[in-house]
Amino acid sequence: MSARRDDASLVTGLTTASERNASGPRQVLELDCVDMVYGTGPTAVAALRQVTLGVHSGEFVAVMGPSGSGKSSLLAVAGGLDQPAAGEVFVSGTPMSRLSLAQRARLRRRVVGYVFQDFNLVPTLTAAENVALPLELDGARPAAARTQALEALEKVGIGELAGRFMDQLSGGQQQRVAIARAIVGSRSLVLADEPTGALDSVTGEEVMGVLRDLADDGAGVVLVTHEARHAGWADRVVFLRDGRIVDESSVDSVDSLLASAGTAQIHDDGTSPSGGAR
Numbered sequence: 001m002s003a004r005r006d007d008a009s010l011v012t013g014l015t016t017a018s019e020r021n022a023s024g025p026r027q028v029l030e031l032d033c034v035d036m037v038y039g040t041g042p043t044a045v046a047a048l049r050q051v052t053l054g055v056h057s058g059e060f061v062a063v064m065g066p067s068g069s070g071k072s073s074l075l076a077v078a079g080g081l082d083q084p085a086a087g088e089v090f091v092s093g094t095p096m097s098r099l100s101l102a103q104r105a106r107l108r109r110r111v112v113g114y115v116f117q118d119f120n121l122v123p124t125l126t127a128a129e130n131v132a133l134p135l136e137l138d139g140a141r142p143a144a145a146r147t148q149a150l151e152a153l154e155k156v157g158i159g160e161l162a163g164r165f166m167d168q169l170s171g172g173q174q175q176r177v178a179i180a181r182a183i184v185g186s187r188s189l190v191l192a193d194e195p196t197g198a199l200d201s202v203t204g205e206e207v208m209g210v211l212r213d214l215a216d217d218g219a220g221v222v223l224v225t226h227e228a229r230h231a232g233w234a235d236r237v238v239f240l241r242d243g244r245i246v247d248e249s250s251v252d253s254v255d256s257l258l259a260s261a262g263t264a265q266i267h268d269d270g271t272s273p274s275g276g277a278r
């Protein structure tokens with residue numbers, strides 16, 4: 001059993017439920033027949049329907065699909081921000097439905113890192129302070145939190161910018177700070193929702209390279225993107241439509257999809273750049 005796998009059980013005090021993974025790569029995220037619904041009654045919206053997905057340690061999975069297909073909802077249930085109406089979500093083997101609110105919040109802080117399009121950084125804090133913040137909120141001593149924050153900033157290639165405030169950093173550098181904040185404290189699952197949306201294409205590719213490195217270092221990474229060329233950094237691509245997984249492709253087929261495409265976006269009508277239905 002790896003040290004990382006122990007994270008969740010230490011956090012929650014529950015016995016992990018991932019004995020099924022004992023001999024294979026450690027599953028950091030598993031969605032098992034997940035339904036997710038917004039609202040109730042006649043206005044209820046089914047955002048996810050019977051979604052089953054596993055992401056293991058060291059794996060980079062891209063999620064694509066038209067607007068409204070459920071991509072952000074999938075990340076929200078994966079990270080425990082929202083509860084499924086049916087099915088189960090396992091994070092590092094721990095079934096989220098069996099946790100109290102406090103346990104779930106703790107697991108989110110210690111195991112799951114989020115990266116958003118708009119960075120969500122605190123402008124009045126330095127890069128190091130932003131990255132250290134989740135650890136300090138979780139009770140870490142400031143000196144220890146700072147040490148880990150500096151390590152995380154080094155890992156994403158901007159250790160020398162630790163003392164800068166957000167308005168002294170480029171968009172790409174700010175996103176690296178946000179990624180460092182998502183991984184600080186050795187969190188094992190990184191959920192990124194359109195993290196390059198506010199960046200130019202060159203900087204966006206650099207951020208993809210950082211996410212790829214995180215996966216190569218052993219994190220499970222789930223990326224929501226509209227950009228097929230960004231999905232090309234992933235090991236596997238999951239396509240959603242109307243809340244259902246309609247296709248899963250290896251990166252080889254994404255590469256061939258790109259090769260035959262003159263554009264790099266999945267269209268909002270759900271067609272691929274090559275014109276095929278997704």
Ligand SMILES: Nc1ncnc2c1ncn2[C@@H]1O[C@H](COP(=O)(O)OP(=O)(O)OP(=O)(O)O)[C@@H](O)[C@H]1O
Binds near residue numbers: 069070071074
């Ligand atoms: N807070 C909410 N209340 C009600 N319905 C919602 C809410 N958030 C999302 N939805 C609905 O759930 C469905 C899935 O939305 P979701 O945001 O997950 O899609 P998405 O694929 O991420 O879309 P986009 O690419 O536009 O960000 C959509 O029909 C959407 O209108």
